[in-house]
Amino acid sequence: DAGVIQSPRHEVTEMGQEVTLRCKPISGHNSLFWYRQTMMRGLELLIYFNNNVPIDDSGMPEDRFSAKMPNASFSTLKIQPSEPRDSAVYFCASSLVRTDGKTQYFGPGTRLLVL
Amino acid sequence: AQTVTQSQPEMSVQEAETVTLSCTYDTSESDYYLFWYKQPPSRQMILVIRQEAYKQQNATENRFSVNFQKAAKSFSLKISDSQLGDAAMYFCASVFQGAQKLVFGQGTRLTINP
Numbered sequence: 149d150a151g152v153i154q155s156p157r158h159e160v161t162e163m164g165q166e167v168t169l170r171c172k173p174i175s176g177h178n179s180l181f182w183y184r185q186t187m188m189r190g191l192e193l194l195i196y197f198n199n200n201v202p203i204d205d206s207g208m209p210e211d212r213f214s215a216k217m218p219n220a221s222f223s224t225l226k227i228q229p230s231e232p233r234d235s236a237v238y239f240c241a242s243s244l245v246r247t248d249g250k251t252q253y254f255g256p257g258t259r260l261l262v263l
Numbered sequence: 264a265q266t267v268t269q270s271q272p273e274m275s276v277q278e279a280e281t282v283t284l285s286c287t288y289d290t291s292e293s294d295y296y297l298f299w300y301k302q303p304p305s306r307q308m309i310l311v312i313r314q315e316a317y318k319q320q321n322a323t324e325n326r327f328s329v330n331f332q333k334a335a336k337s338f339s340l341k342i343s344d345s346q347l348g349d350a351a352m353y354f355c356a357s358v359f360q361g362a363q364k365l366v367f368g369q370g371t372r373l374t375i376n377p
Contacts, residue, residue, distance in 0.1 A: 181363075193364045202365070251313055252358075259306070
């Protein structure tokens with residue numbers, strides 16, 4: 149069974165450009181999470197969805213960040229315009245809450261560098 | 264606030280020996296889940312082991328086991344027969360009652376000496 153899939157794995161862009169990160173959760177999972185990892189702040193939750201509906205976006209840093217989940221098998225995290233301080237590893241994770249004890253399974257991450 | 268704390272930024276152990284990583288947490292709730300994740304240099308977050316707070320029996324997964332002390336709010340990870348592939352950053356994390364968000368500790372970097 150395929151795990152969580154993220155693309156791209158690495159992204160280098162220039163300040164001001166739009167960046168789109170993609171995630172495909174594990175088939176059948178009904179919750180999807182976006183996390184960001186930096187040296188300064190560690191791992192922090194940006195937003196999560198239940199059944200494709202955003203539940204908590206309080207971790208989204210500012211209006212430059214947006215996330216969508218148009219269907220159960222796909223989500224995007226968009227940064228527009230990007231800034232150097234957005235450089236981080238972005239993880240997507242998914243879970244099946246009712247039967248799997250809230251266990252979250254992570255994708256390989258997208259390493260973003262904004263120049 | 265619900266917090267998870269790892270007080271050991273770095274640990275090292277000789278190959279084949281046993282090492283214990285510490286984790287404490289703070290919550291007033293009775294129902295929660297505790298996890299250990301491993302992050303090797305590839306940056307992938309890999310689930311190592313999970314413990315439900317309502318279960319008194321400590322979880323085990325092959326060479327990995329936990330010592331869950333609910334009253335002390337302690338959740339340590341023991342790695343037996345350490346292998347070179349165990350070298351990684353280890354994160355303790357929790358999902359507290361009524362929430363779905365993982366709260367992470369600061370991480371412990373484990374080095375395995377051959």
